[in-house]
Amino acid sequence: MLAWIFYFDTSSERHYYSALMSAIWSTALSRDQLLELRAVSGELPVAELPRVQAVTVPGSGVISVKLEFTGQDGLVLVDGQLGGQVFVLCQRCLEPVALEINNTIRLALSEADEAQSVPNDYEAVYAGADGVVLQELVEDEILLSVPLSARHRSDQCGALARQLKDMGTSQPESSTPFAGLDELLKKRN
Numbered sequence: 001m002l003a004w005i006f007y008f009d010t011s012s013e014r015h016y017y018s019a020l021m022s023a024i025w026s027t028a029l030s031r032d033q034l035l036e037l038r039a040v041s042g043e044l045p046v047a048e049l050p051r052v053q054a055v056t057v058p059g060s061g062v063i064s065v066k067l068e069f070t071g072q073d074g075l076v077l078v079d080g081q082l083g084g085q086v087f088v089l090c091q092r093c094l095e096p097v098a099l100e101i102n103n104t105i106r107l108a109l110s111e112a113d114e115a116q117s118v119p120n121d122y123e124a125v126y127a128g129a130d131g132v133v134l135q136e137l138v139e140d141e142i143l144l145s146v147p148l149s150a151r152h153r154s155d156q157c158g159a160l161a162r163q164l165k166d167m168g169t170s171q172p173e174s175s176t177p178f179a180g181l182d183e184l185l186k187k188r189n
């Protein structure tokens with residue numbers, strides 16, 4: 001009986017915890033709640049970030065996020081790091097190009113509408129009575145890293161089309177993933 005109770009407790013706690021974790025990213029939190037949290041970290045799928053999804057190629061992966069909150073002179077300082085990769089379309093060849101996301105976040109959440117003096121290197125963000133939604137802060141940061149017009153490096157541009165073209169013609173050796181397949185098949189027969 002004791003064992004059963006123990007099992008029940010840990011499992012409900014786990015469900016509660018994971019629901020709580022996703023709510024942390026998507027619910028408006030007051031500055032006091034952020035200070036109570038002190039830090040959050042997690043992996044946010046791009047599929048769940050609508051504004052990022054709108055400017056990237058479907059299937060872009062996950063963004064890992066770490067944020068810390070500290071109070072200073074009536075401000076809440078947000079220090080954090082974003083990491084991951086998204087894919088956008090190259091404007092020259094229209095093939096996906098990978099964009100590394102590796103951002104340092106330094107925000108100063110101020111309650112006053114007019115900008116308070118914020119520490120150097122921190123960007124002032126207004127966080128009024130409604131609080132802030134962390135997912136939106138993260139989305140803003142990612143969008144800053146997505147250029148309006150992305151392009152491959154010139155030697156990588158159009159690589160997919162070239163590869164497809166090569167496969168359809170003479171298959172020069174070792175330039176396609178299927179090079180050597182003919183030989184292999186001959187040996188098996």
Ligand SMILES: [Zn+2]
Binds near residue numbers: 091092157
């Ligand atoms: Zn390209």
